[in-house]
Amino acid sequence: MTVFAHSGAVPGPAPRRGTGRHAAPDRLGDVLVEQGALTQEQLDEALGQHQRVGAPLGAVVLARGWVTRRQLYVALAEVWGADLAFVDPVEVDEELARRFPAAMLARETWVPLRVEEDGDGLPQVVVATAGRPSAHIAEEVVRRTGVPRVRQVVTTDWDVQRALRTVWRDELVHDAVQSLAERRPDESASTVFIWPQVAAAVALLAATVAGLFLDASLTLVVLVATVNVAVALAVGTKALISTVGTAWETVEQVTAEEVAALEDTDLPVYTILVPVYKEAGIVGLLMRNLADLDYPREKLEILLLLEEDDPETLTAALAAAPPDLVRIVVVPHSLPKTKPRACNVGLTFARGEYVVIYDAEDRPDADQLKKAIVAFRKGGDDLVCVQAALNYFNARENLLTRMFTLEYSSWFDYTLAGLDKLRLPIPLGGTSNHFRTDMLRDLGGWDPYNVTEDADLGIRASAQGHRVAVVNSTTYEEANMAVGNWIRQRSRWIKGYMQTVLVHTRHPWRLLRSVGPRQTAGFALLIGGTPLMFLATPWLYAMLVVQLVWPGALVPLLPGWLVDVSTANLLLGNGVIIYLSLLAGFKRRTYGLVPFALLSPAYWLLHSIASYKALWQLVVNPFYWEKTDHGLSSHVQVEEVASLSEPADVAPAPTQAPVARPARPASDVVRLMDPAAVPVPPPTRPVAPPQDDAPRDLVEDLLDAPPADQEDRP
16 A cells, blocks of 8 residues: 655644535646546536536535545545555554544544554554645544554545445444443334333323222223323314414515525535335335436535345445445344434435435425525524425325325414424424534434434423524425335334333423423323324224213213213314314315315224334334335336336536436445445455546446455455
8 A cells, every 4th residue: 555654743724525625726737637527628627617616626626526535535635645545444453443433533534553663663643535635634533543643544434434344343333222222222213112211101001900990980081181181282283373373474484585585605415315115126226206306416526325135226326326425334234224224324324514314205394404404504503404395296196196295284283383383393204304414413413223213303392492493495205105014114103102101201300391391281281182183083983982872881880971981082183183283285285185184083093003013012012114105106117127127327407416427436435335235245256446537337236346255354
């Protein structure tokens, strides 16, 4: 490995993240032209784009596909007066590596390699950095090792990522899974029940059983009355919040003029996290949907988070020929295998000032990122998250998708707006959550043990004095069109609500002191009351049926007034839900869906089925993430075929470039992937390093990688 030696601290600014961020544009451009990587015409155009968007020249030429990463870093090394070294993870000294936290190295894009002797026989630490060699790195190395001499070489950011995934693998997994549980155990769902909760549940059950033996009639009256009060409070809370949402437009209104006034040079780097699992059929469509975002491509970082045991999606992602702004991050296998765990790994590598989550089938409004930035700048320093609305592109596919669409419209248009107006904790949606990256890290990221990590994070943010806002932008998703698939998804959501309630009621007085009585009551009645409503609904229906079929049959067990109250409670609750669904249909001008609001009572019974499944799983399998199948809609299937038949290069919008382009050279891809992460058969012939500029099929590159046992370090 060729290196450029630096003795002691290296003069220069502290490293910043991003490709070529410290290279003088003119000098870097001249070197690229001298090396034959760029033409003069390309350089002139790239310099113009560099001035227009304020992105590093290296990011511009990479985004346009004019140079490979190897070509760029060879030029950067010359500009910085250092030699280039392509890092093999085998070269990293593990004992040395353990002195440096993976999260810090990922953010600053450098890794320590080994300790060696210099020409004078003195020990020195060799460091590979994807940024300019700097005093900051040297000082950090000296502080952690005590070795006063540091040699810094330049490598690509993908080499850094690959080394981190291989050498620091266990630490990355541990941080993604256990960080919150270790830093703030009271906020983690890793423990389902604490002993006071178990004791309270046992005491309540024992009291109920004893009451049934001692005075069954009185006990039944108390139980039914308690359930009725709880349901009435939960329904009333939802009605009040939604009414406030209809009366006051509290969604953060970002106008087209405010978006147009944004200067590309003033836009920050934005990271998009896309956790994908068993979604090989829609990866191509995902690339096309993200291409529609109106944001300077040079300032976008898309992290495609793929699981280690999902080679099909990995192969499909490579075949989709993602552009340079898309980085494939293979998430190491560990339990619990949940979306928030994958997102925590992605957060470790995120380099943007803001970060957003999208699901594989999402279609965000083109200007959503810019609207989120405006909302953050208007919202104040305590604004940690901006939530975009969610809705469905296949709303009219069948009866279930129609009901799902009405429910989501009501939730995002009225309920969240009301929560915002009343300054109550906002449970986030599972996608299109835009965060300030540093504040998200301070919160501890997502809880990998909570299967509705979004709702939990919204509550945690509120408890720590942060605010969540809703912005007038919509992301369109695929509505579940199969009942079984819907119940799997909904039971996970409801189980997550139950987990969130258990976590945040461990210390009720502490919660009361931190957020206040109004916020505590809102949390308890909305988050806690929602599962309770669904669990109680079948019993209220059963009472109604018995009363209608056998009038007076319940009188020996319950007083007539309580039966009447239960019936009224059920009818009023259903009336509220029907009314809110009607309003949602009218507000979205989806008038064809309005009549289906009358079927809301039947739709609620599906929630009840999902709730009992969720309750069972909470006890026997609390951390199990039930996978929701996507790509079932005919809308998705037609558009996926269209995305495969379209040419890879699409004319970019003025401030963006297309997401799809021809396959990048193999040298830019092979080092991104950890071949040991994908089960592949051993090669039948020796594998030679790919030539830098020899385009090869990306799937072939993956299959040509050395088998896992050859990648392991001795």
